[in-house]
Amino acid sequence: TDEAYAPAPARYLLLHCWRADEEGGANLLADVADVLPHLDPWTAEACHRVTFRWSAVDSPILTREAGRAWPAVRFNRKACADRSAGTAASDKERHLPEAFLVAARAAAVECPLAPGDCLITDNWRVLHGRTGFGPNSRRLLKRVRVLEDGAQSG
Numbered sequence: 001t002d003e004a005y006a007p008a009p010a011r012y013l014l015l016h017c018w019r020a021d022e023e024g025g026a027n028l029l030a031d032v033a034d035v036l037p038h039l040d041p042w043t044a045e046a047c048h049r050v051t052f053r054w055s056a057v058d059s060p061i062l063t064r065e066a067g068r069a070w071p072a073v074r075f076n077r078k079a080c081a082d083r084s085a086g087t088a089a090s091d092k093e094r095h096l097p098e099a100f101l102v103a104a105r106a107a108a109v110e111c112p113l114a115p116g117d118c119l120i121t122d123n124w125r126v127l128h129g130r131t132g133f134g135p136n137s138r139r140l141l142k143r144v145r146v147l148e149d150g151a152q153s154g
Contacts, residue, residue, distance in 0.1 A: 002145060004076035005055030013123045017113035017141055019099030023134035027119060029097050030108040030127045032062070036040045038103035047100060050093045054079050061100055074122040077101050104129075113141070 003009035015027070036044060054074060062071040071114040081099045102128050113119060120123055121128055123145070 001073055001125070001127060001139055001141075003077055004079045005057055007057055008076065008147070010123050011148045012146035013128070014144040014146065015113070015119040015120050015121075015141045016126075017115055017117045018145070019138055019140040020112070020114055021133050021139040022136045023137055024112075025133035026110040026112040026133075026137060028105075028108040028129045028131065029099060029111050029121065030104045031070075031120075032125050032127065033070045034107040035100070035103045035127065037071075038106045039099070043096065043099050043103075046073065046093055046096055047072050052080050052097070053073075070125060073127060075100060077102070093139050096112060 001009060002013050037076060039047065044062075048064060048071065051058045051060050059074050061075050064071050064075055075097070075138075077097055092145070108129070110129070110131070111119060
């Protein structure tokens, strides 16, 4: 998700494709509701309980919110790299980001973008990434973050 490090990450993310990858790279999307079935019960529960340091923010990967059928997700594997969980007491808990990443990859679908396409995602619900791009890729996406009313991004 974008701005995993921010106290109030942007709610929506727009990716506008100006130039596609000539070598076929694609965006990957995974709705958190589709990721959850790929987690065993212990891991799913731990993703709500164990906090991680996302730069200046301590937060679990998943947060239950009143009135929502799905949890909000805060995840960026690179932002969590080499950082141990603040409340982690075991190796299993410290390896939650890797387990969550495996589940997200299992649930992900490819979404290639052509010039002019605009992908709009709910940044609190949809994980996004990309497949690898060639060394000479000229891919160009413009990213726009949309905040909730009154929220300030990091």
